[in-house]
Amino acid sequence: MTQGFRVALIGASGLLGRAVAGELADVASWQVVRTAHSRGDAQSVKLDIRDDTAVHAFIEHEKPDAIVVAAAERRPDICENDPGLARALNVDALCSIARAARALNSWVLSISTDYVFDGTAPPYFPADPPSPLNAYGRSKFEGERALLDSGANACVLRLPLLYGPVLDWSESAVTSLTPAIVKSSGAGAEPALMDAWATRYPTFTPDVAVVIRQMTERHARGEAITGITQWSGDEPMTKFDIAEHIARVLRVEARLVAQTTPADSTPRPRDCHLNSGALETLGIGRRTRFDTAIAQVLANYPDPQAPSQ
Structure with missing residues (x-):
C-alpha cells in the first residue's frame, strides 16, 4: 500500500464505525x-x-484519499417521526x-441499507429499482442518489441488519x-413476543469492517469501486429465530411467542435479502457464523463493557 494513504472515517463512534476504526487501524x-x-x-x-462549513x-484540512461515511440516522421510528432530521443526516x-x-478527488464510500427495497421480491441486486416503504428507506435512497449524482468518485455499500460488539444492548x-x-x-414471567413475520440477514460488524477495508485497499491500488455495491450475511x-439462538447461547429457558403478523408502527419490508455476488x-x-459471532457479543452479558474473563 502507498505510504501516507489517508482515510477519513466519519462516524467512528457508532456500532459499525467502531468496528471499521479498529480494522483500518491495523493497516500500518x-x-x-x-x-x-x-x-x-x-x-x-x-x-x-449537519454543519456544511x-x-x-x-x-x-485533512485532504483524505478516501472517506468512509458511517454516520447516519438509522432508526426507522425516529426517521418516521422526524423526517427533517433523517434528511439532514442521510441526505444533506x-x-x-x-x-x-x-474538490480533492477523494473517494467516498457511504453506507446505505436494504430498506431501500420493499421486501416483496428478494433477492435484490444492486441495479434493482428501489421502492422504500418508510421514511428511513426513502432518506437513504435519496442519499444514494445525491452522492452518486454529485460527480464525486463515490461508492454506496448497502447493508442489512447489523450486530456486533455494543456499548449497550439497545445499540443493535x-x-x-x-x-x-x-x-x-x-x-x-410473561412470555416475550418476538416477530416471526419479517426475514432478516443479521450481519456481523467486524465482517463488514473487513469488507470496507478490502474495498478501500482496492482504491489505494488505483482500482476504486464505484456505484452501488451490497454485502449481507x-x-x-x-x-423469533434470533431470540432462540440468543437463548441457547445464554443457556436460558426463554418463553418466546411468535408474532406472525406485522406489529411495528413504522412499516418494514418482509424480506430484503441483498445479493453480494459482485463483491x-x-x-x-x-x-462469521451467527452462533459464533453472537456468542462473542454476549460473552459479557448483562454488562457489555465488562472485561472478558
Missing part, C-alpha cells in the same frame, strides 16, 4: 483520522455532519461531504432483544 501504512458527534474521544475529531473545513450531509470530496436490533429474552425465563432469520467476484468479503 495508512493514516486514519476519525470523527464522532456525541461519543468523541482523544482519538476522534468532533464533527457535526465544518464538514468542508475538516475535509479540506452526504451532499456536503460529496462536494468537499469532489439484534442485541436489544436480549433483556426480554432473559426476563422471560424468570419464574412467573447469508443466514435468514426472523427475530464476492472481486474476492471481497468475510462471514
